[in-house]
Amino acid sequence: MTSPSTSPLRGATAVVGIGQTPLYKRGSSPDREMKLCLRAIVAACEDAGLSPADVDGFVSYGSERNEGQKLMPALGTKELRFGALIWGHGGGIPGALGLAAAAVVSGQAEVVAVYRSLAEASGARLRVAVAQDDTAAQYLVNGIDGPVQICALRSQRMLEADGVPASTMFALAQAAYHHAQNNPAAAAYGRPFDETIYDQSRFVAEPYRLYDCSRESDGGVAVIMTSAARAADLAQPPAYLLSAPTGAAAGWGPLEENHRPYSSSGFGAVARRLWRESGYGPADVDVAQIYENATGMGVGAILDHGFCTAEEAGGFITFENLIAPGGRLPVNTSGGNLAEGFVHGMNLVTEAVRQIRGTSVNQVPGARLSLMTGGPGDSVVSSALLGGGDTL
Amino acid sequence: MSFRDHLIAAGIGADDPFWEALEGGEFRLPRCAGCRRWTWPAHWRCGACGSWDFDWTLLPPKGTVYSWTRTWYAFDRTRERGGDLPYVVVLVEIDGADGARVMGVLAGDAAPLKIGTVVTGTILPPVEKSKGYPSIVWTLA
Numbered sequence: 001m002t003s004p005s006t007s008p009l010r011g012a013t014a015v016v017g018i019g020q021t022p023l024y025k026r027g028s029s030p031d032r033e034m035k036l037c038l039r040a041i042v043a044a045c046e047d048a049g050l051s052p053a054d055v056d057g058f059v060s061y062g063s064e065r066n067e068g069q070k071l072m073p074a075l076g077t078k079e080l081r082f083g084a085l086i087w088g089h090g091g092g093i094p095g096a097l098g099l100a101a102a103a104v105v106s107g108q109a110e111v112v113a114v115y116r117s118l119a120e121a122s123g124a125r126l127r128v129a130v131a132q133d134d135t136a137a138q139y140l141v142n143g144i145d146g147p148v149q150i151c152a153l154r155s156q157r158m159l160e161a162d163g164v165p166a167s168t169m170f171a172l173a174q175a176a177y178h179h180a181q182n183n184p185a186a187a188a189y190g191r192p193f194d195e196t197i198y199d200q201s202r203f204v205a206e207p208y209r210l211y212d213c214s215r216e217s218d219g220g221v222a223v224i225m226t227s228a229a230r231a232a233d234l235a236q237p238p239a240y241l242l243s244a245p246t247g248a249a250a251g252w253g254p255l256e257e258n259h260r261p262y263s264s265s266g267f268g269a270v271a272r273r274l275w276r277e278s279g280y281g282p283a284d285v286d287v288a289q290i291y292e293n294a295t296g297m298g299v300g301a302i303l304d305h306g307f308c309t310a311e312e313a314g315g316f317i318t319f320e321n322l323i324a325p326g327g328r329l330p331v332n333t334s335g336g337n338l339a340e341g342f343v344h345g346m347n348l349v350t351e352a353v354r355q356i357r358g359t360s361v362n363q364v365p366g367a368r369l370s371l372m373t374g375g376p377g378d379s380v381v382s383s384a385l386l387g388g389g390d391t392l
Numbered sequence: 393m394s395f396r397d398h399l400i401a402a403g404i405g406a407d408d409p410f411w412e413a414l415e416g417g418e419f420r421l422p423r424c425a426g427c428r429r430w431t432w433p434a435h436w437r438c439g440a441c442g443s444w445d446f447d448w449t450l451l452p453p454k455g456t457v458y459s460w461t462r463t464w465y466a467f468d469r470t471r472e473r474g475g476d477l478p479y480v481v482v483l484v485e486i487d488g489a490d491g492a493r494v495m496g497v498l499a500g501d502a503a504p505l506k507i508g509t510v511v512t513g514t515i516l517p518p519v520e521k522s523k524g525y526p527s528i529v530w531t532l533a
Contacts, residue, residue: 205463
């Protein structure tokens with residue numbers, strides 16, 4: 001503990017169930033998007049030892065289309081008491097946990113599903129769905145379609161002006177592919193990856209090559225949250241939510257590349273709140289799931305959360321440091337968005353919980369504090385710190 | 393052809409005077425009429441002083457490269473530029489506008505391109521490639 005916390009949300013709720021469908025190559029799911037969503041929520045309830053009919057709160061983020069009221073007949077919902085979205089895109093995932101916790105602590109709901117479901121059956125590329133048609137004319141007129149190119153502009157500045165070495169981007173990709181080799185459910189399972197493959201892959205938007213970019217998947221992922229008191233009686237060891245702030249400080253938001261500081265991933269203020277509310281600091285974290293829409297933005301998230309400075313990045317963000325079981329900061333231990341699959345990052349939440357339970361395919365021995373950072377560079381971002389029972 | 397015939401619905405729409413100025417061959421950015429701050433990207437109210445009025449101020453299209461990316465893939469919503477791959481988009485910090493940055497395609501030779509490189513802008517009329525909007529393209533000075 002670095003300092004005492006007075007946050008009323010700290011440790012008051014826990015993730016008690018996790019559910020995840022197979023992550024299919026985009027456009028290839030045999031099930032429709034809502035069915036994937038239902039399968040994930042039902043699986044998470046079964047994991048927790050709860051009935052799907054007991055879920056009375058529904059929380060997601062960004063462009064989620066499967067509102068709770070649409071799911072009620074299939075879940076047998078007795079009463080929907082709370083339903084809400086965190087604004088933004090992938091930036092809002094950990095914040096969705098915080099929103100669910102706020103609903104539980106304030107008595108608005110007792111059992112909340114936090115979920116994301118995607119299937120490209122409509123024919124629209126998921127990255128277009130992600131952008132929610134809110135890409136401003138300043139971008140589209142100038143040949144900028146969306147997130148990958150925007151993130152590329154920011155990462156180029158991080159590399160060229162801040163002096164963060166490009167080796168950090170490769171290290172993040174290499175760690176993800178390494179971890180995916182132990183995860184039969186990962187898209188990159190059984191697929192070799194090394195520096196030659198990376199260097200010879202095509203550019204998408206410089207400085208990003210193909211392997212710097214997350215792969216879109218069809219799939220559904222859900223977690224169930226409830227009060228710490230109720231969590232104690234359920235089937236799984238609780239992963240307590242210590243803090244999950246959402247936000248954007250002045251100088252951040254949908255500012256059409258006028259962000260300050262520009263090469264940040266936007267977490268400065270959120271990370272300070274995370275450490276203050278949780279009472280922990282970066283040195284205490286055992287394992288982290290770092291949302292990487294593209295590698296460089298994940299590197300920015302690591303910097304923003306205070307794990308190292310730009311000057312230290314080349315020495316800290318290395319393959320050896322980023323892998324389980326023994327690295328200084330094992331990240332993306334299921335393969336992450338790059339190598340497991342990309343359901344707008346929600347699969348990073350389930351992996352963060354597995355690390356607390358001790359059930360990851362790349363388990364960090366004795367992991368007690370498990371971090372998940374949301375979509376970096378989004379107009380609002382969020383982070384969550386989960387802990388085992390002895391971290392409260 | 394005018395951008396008004398092809399309005400891109402996204403964004404908040406406060407930058408219409410920017411596009412109107414470009415269609416008239418002028419590069420203008422907004423300054424708050426109350427506190428004189430450069431207020432870019434455009435919005436409806438100055439959050440610093442509360443003014444609702446802005447002066448769209450004529451500027452020479454000059455600045456320095458703040459960042460850049462070279463695109464190698466024809467993305468769905470910018471397919472009109474597929475024939476130009478790879479193309480470079482620069483983010484330009486405009487001279488004399490308190491750090492305001494504007495994006496644009498880089499025309500001509502990109503070989504010596506670096507952050508900090510001086511660039512000048514040329515205004516192009518609305519064409520399909522720029523989605524029926526006028527645009528400003530940049531060249532290394």
